[in-house]
Amino acid sequence: MSTQVRSVSLAFAVLRALAARPGGATLSEVARAVELSPSSTLNLLRTLVAEGAVERIEEARRYRLVPEWSATGPGPNRLAQLIERMRGPARAFAEVHECTVGLWQATSPNRIVLAALWDSGAATRIHMVIGQRQPIGGGSSGRALAALERIGESELRRRFDDVRWHQPLAFSAYVDQVRQCGERGYAIDDGFSHSGICSVAVAIGGSASLRLCLSVSTFAGTRDPEQLAQLGRELIELARLPAFRQTSEQKV
Template identity: 30%
Template structure:
C-alpha cells in the first residue's frame, strides 16, 4: 500500500469525479482542492488546479480565495501558486486528539513492526469509498513503505479490502462493480477473490500474497468500533520471502490478537 506504488486511479481523476457527482458542489470543490494540494509535492497554479479538477478557472479561483481567507490555503504573490496553509493542522490536531483508535493502536503497531520487521498501519474505513491511513510505524531496513498518515487507498484493495468485503454486509453486485475498478500487479479473478473473502470470515484476518504489489505480502485484521461493521483495520506490510522466514503464521496471530484487543477497548466484545 505504498503511496509510490499505489494501484488506485490517478488522484486528479478521482477528485474530479467526486466533484461532478457531489450534491454539495461548493463543499466538494473545496475538499477536492485541499486534497489535490495535499498530494502535490510543490505549490500549484490556478490553471493547473482547475485543469486537474475539471473546474472552470473562475470557479476555481473563487474556491481558492475562500480557502485562503479561512487560512487553509496559502497564496504566494511572487509565484502566483497555492499550497496548504497551517490552518489544516489545527483541524487535524483536534481530530487526532479525539481519536481513541490512534492512542490505543500506536503501541501495538510499534511492537509488531519491530518484532516482525514490517511496516504497520492503522487505517480508517470509509464505507466502500476508500481507507485512510491514520496511524503508522515504519519497518526497518528490509522494506520502507512511503504511506503516511492521511494517505488514501481504494477500500477493496489488497488484504484490507478482503476484510471490508467479508464483514461489511455489502451486496455482491456492489462489490463486483467496485472490484472492476481496482488495479493490482497480479489481479485475482472476482470469483477467486470471493472465495478468499469467505476464508477471511472463517479465520478473522486476510492475506494478500503478491496480488496487490508483486513480492509484497500484506496482512490485515479488522477492528470494530461498533457491532455493525468494521471501522478500522490493522495492516502489516512486508517482503513476502522475509515474512516466511520470520514466521508468517505468528504475524497473523499477533495481528489478529491486537485487532481483537482494540475492538474490545473501543466497543466491548465483538
C-alpha cells in the first residue's frame, strides 16, 4: 500500500466544505466541518488562498472558493448531478435484490456521510437516513475506500481504532479484508459495524475531490457467502455503468 499524503486530503476536505457553502464560511465553521483545530484549519486556508483556490472576504471574515473553483471544483452541483444519473439504475438494483442501496461520501479525514439512498420499498427494510455519518474506516464502505486509496498501515490503523466495532475484530483481520477488497473489487462487513446488518460496498473512482462508495445493506443471515459474493460482483457491474461515472475535474 502506498502512503496517503494527509495534507492533500485535508486540503480537499476544506475545499469540499467551502463548496457546500457558496456564500462562504468562517474559520470556525470550516474547522467544525473538517473536524480539525482552528489553527490547523487556518494554515490550510492560508495555503489555499496563496494557491489561488480560495479567497478571504475581509469585511465578513469569511472564506469562499474563487469563481473558477466554484464552477469546476468539488462543488455540490457535481454530486447532485451524479446522484440524479444514478437514481434509476440504483433504485432498480434495490428492488431486484431486495436491499437498500446507499451512496457514501467522505467529507473529512474522519467521517463518511450518506449522500443518497434507494430502497426496495419492502414492508420490512433497513432504516437509514440521508445525512447520517459514520467513521471513515467503518462498514464495508470504509474498507472499500481504504482499498481504493491504498493507504499505509499507520493511517489504516488510525481509521480502524476510530470505529466502535459491534463484534470483536482484530486489526490483522481488518487489514486482510481491505486487501481482499483490493483484489476482488468489493468489501463485506457482516455485522461488525452494525449488529444484524450485512453490507457490501464498492468504491467509485475517477475523482480526487469526490470520494464516493456505493453500498448495499441487507439483514445479516439472509444470504450465504456465495450469494454475498455474487451481490458484490453485480454491485461492481452497477458501478461501472455510465450513469455512475464521475466527470472530469480541474487538476490542482
